[in-house]
Amino acid sequence: MKVGCDQLIDILNHIGGKEVQGIDENWILNYAPSTGKVISRIPKSSYQDVENAVKAAKNASEGWAKLSKDERADWLDKIADCLESRFDEIASLESLDTGKPIRISRAVDATRSVTNFRFYAQQIRELKIEHFRMENATNHVIKRPVGVGALITPWNLPLYLLSWKVAPAIGMGNTVICKPSELTPMTANLLMQVIKDAGLPDGVVNLIHGTGIEAGSPLVSHPDVRFVSFTGGTETGSVVGRDAAASFKKISLELGGKNATIVLDDCDIDRHIDSIVRASFLNQGQVCLCGSRILIQEAIYEIFKTKFVDSVNRLKIGDPSDENTDLGSLISPQHLEKVTSYVNLAIEEGGTILTGGISPEIGAEFEGGNWITPTVVDGLSPDSRCSTEEIFGPLVTLHPFKNDEDAIRISNGTRYGLAGSIWTNDSSRGENIAKQMDTGMVWINTWLHRDLRVPFGGVKDSGLGREGGKWSLGFYSEATNICIMDE
């Protein structure tokens, strides 16, 4: 990363161990979401840059695949060590680049980015070859590298999600080209510096910046790319899936969500209310796992509504660098426009705004940022557009339900199926509901409590495949069976 004129930071591509500008030498400006000020610029890469990055990954592929799994695990640990030594820099860069509060950036983004590398180092060390004995033969199932892969990531949890893909992908012997969101390039760039400083062989991890259409799309379609791991919006995911399927690439799609938070009548509201608010508004609601529809059993609807709104109104929105800030800005003016359009739609659809949906009163230095107060909407039908479309911002809708069957029906009533949470004093009642929810993950009396060994992913329009633990190790390898007859 070079400091350009007027302190504008020039971020470059990383291809074959070198930092290089895009061939067309065009730039994309990168803005701080909380102030609207330009903070850096990235290459507006296109096909030729993609071609060079794929070539570098291919050149590194044979040597990297020859390493043993333990040697690759050692590399992951080394990268984790180097990342950890820059922990505070990761946290502050991520907060600057996304507009999220420093407290969240530290506790969620920076922490998990280091953990991802350490976790997969250990998972890969523990990897065992499976053997299947027949009467007169033995089968050995080995996991070979797939080859060159594309890792495409979004702007909401930039390094958290990029490291979640890079670690298992290279740990299983592949070489990769990363394409981070053009809205949040900073920590992806830091990762590449860390990888360089750690001494990872050139070309194992490459990174190109640019838009989805000009850089992402040619990467997905490149004939030498054998797998694509994508996290982002459902609409884009379907384009990526179609492009990858054309040449039978392995594909993993982690897409959008419209998750239900189900509050049963036996819930201890005072005990759980702050966790439910966190599940609704963490990262300004810009997490695919956030609970954006809150289903409350009729008997406790009014008391819950009052306590929930009171708790939301206590959230501190403002300066992301302030340790006491709970909510920062949205990622971009376009995203703010999208979320604001849903506030207006909620009213058109007959909803009542109980709180939020306006610009907060914060310092003049932030007036150029993308700000909106956390919004709670009552009175909408569960079938309304606001209650079924992904908004991906600080807006939740409240809905009463009669009984458990009613809650399950409403919860399953959208095109998404990613996650959900259930709040109850009877966890077996909660588990019975969870088993009938058409989603990939359900939390009971907690949220975002993550064991990295479990499967992560959704159904329907929330995606295809699973990440995490053995599911990632399986995706980033080809299972080959060797059957040996007894002599």
Ligand code: TXE
């Ligand atoms: O993501 P995109 P965006 C949702 C959320 C948000 C919507 C769009 O609702 O409003 O997605 O967000 C690259 N071929 N989520 O626009 O478009 C792109 O450059 C290859 C949920 O930020 O999905 C970026 O690097 N790549 C999600 C990445 O794909 C393409 C988190 C994601 O971009 C491409 C973020 C193409 N044709 C947004 N088009 C989650 N599940 O957490 C774009 N890209």
